[in-house]
Amino acid sequence: MSYKAGFLGLIGQPNAGKSTLMNFLVDEKVSIVSAKPQTTRRRILGMWTSDAGQVVFVDAPGLIKADKGLNAFLAKEAEEVIRNSDALLAVVSVDESKSDDAEKIINLVASSKKPWIGVVTKTDIEDKAHRVLILKKMIEDKGGKAISVSAKTYKGDLEEREAILIECLEILPVSPAPLYDTEMFTNENVRDMACEIIRERCFENLHQEVPYQIAVRIIKFDETGPLPKIYAEILVGRESQKAIVIGKGASVIKQIGMESRKEIEKLMDTKVFLDLKVQAKPEWFDNKRIMKELGYVTESED
Ligand SMILES: Nc1nc2c(ncn2[C@@H]2O[C@H](COP(=O)(O)OP(=O)(O)OP(=O)(O)O)[C@@H](O)[C@H]2O)c(=O)[nH]1
Ligand SMILES: [Mg+2]
Structure with missing residues (x-):
């Protein structure tokens, strides 16, 4: 064949x-x-x-x-x-x-x-x-x-x-060679995968409209020391959602942080330091610049 x-x-x-x-x-x-x-x-x-x-x-x-x-x-x-x-x-x-x-x-x-x-x-x-x-x-x-x-x-x-x-x-076409390096299982980089893991943990720990109005971005990803340091920001779509994501006595954000850190450690096969901050950017999903920065712009619009 x-x-x-x-x-x-x-x-x-x-x-x-x-x-x-x-x-x-x-x-x-x-x-x-x-x-x-x-x-x-x-x-x-x-x-x-x-x-x-x-x-x-x-x-x-x-x-x-x-x-x-x-x-x-x-x-x-x-x-x-x-x-x-x-x-x-x-x-x-x-x-x-x-x-x-x-x-x-x-x-x-x-x-x-x-x-x-x-x-x-x-x-x-x-x-x-x-x-x-x-x-x-x-x-x-x-x-x-x-x-x-x-x-x-x-x-x-x-x-x-x-x-x-x-x-x-x-059902795929005949091809002279593989499209990607044969060792690869994804083209996602660790930074983007870390964002997605944090977003997944937000979906797990938050309810109603909140997870749908959340986006995650990495502010700093420092791999220079023995312990990789990741500083990430959870964007919420309304000021009132900030308190929900943080939770009473910061219980919710701590839980999201702990679960995310464990998953990121599995992914990177090393202990990591993870710092999570919550920032309100009202209606960020209606803001073209932020949407583009978050990668939520389709190829055809780009
Ligand atoms: N029982 C059972 N649950 C499954 C199976 N596959 C997926 N699920 C569950 O179905 C839910 C949705 O799974 P996803 O893989 O996120 O579905 P998706 O189609 O990617 O969803 P979107 O990204 O939201 O479009 C999760 O709770 C999964 O655990 C399965 O084979 N059996
Ligand atoms: Mg899916």
Whole structure:
């Protein structure tokens, strides 16, 4: 078989399990995950390389419709992943909240004219088990190959994972060489991954609209000494949210800081010093300059 390589976009509703699926297939924690929808904000690449080729997964925000602020960015980002990928995975979950949510995704991917596979996720949710066959049939009726997987409870059946990866490789174009260095599993740098880890911990520890109006930026990343020192800032969209993020006696920010530090230490394989500050930037999501600085501007707008 000839060598294959290309970009494989993950398309699905918010919360369908796209990031969990990519992390599982790449076998690394590349993309952040949370129980709340709209966790992923910009495309994140995860690579898997073998002798037969290289799959470059493109994790995208869940598909939404919006024409303003951060949500408009999420909508455009997902559209660009559909447009720019060589092939697509339609990711549909057995616990989709509305019955036609999965159908919309399958129809959209099938009409993209790109090679695609439908992946039914969260098959471990027992009271939704009957949905697996329904969704697989929906995929096959649109001409796609259907795969089902539980990416979260997966217990190391390497053959099953490899089988999915080989299916993914098959729908990619023939390529003379890999697209990225074969040792790489992501093109994200440590700085950006640290920001995403802090944002993930904010999604875990904060509720209602607060996590959606948060952004994280690194102020200083000092790796000169034996202990890397990271100074980061959590931006909130309203003055009143500052007290919520800090919490009573700074309990919330301390918890976010401790959890983030542990994750960053795992990522960097060393102890780190992490300093978190909270800053209110009212309606930062309506400010073009700040949005651009945070990376929330699509390629087409740039
Ligand atoms: N039970 C079960 N839960 C899963 C599985 N895959 C993902 N989840 C959970 O579903 C939730 C959403 O997962 P994500 O991977 O963040 O979903 P996503 O599609 O990337 O979501 P957005 O980035 O918000 O669009 C998290 O709570 C995951 O733990 C699975 O196979 N089984
Ligand atoms: Mg995601």
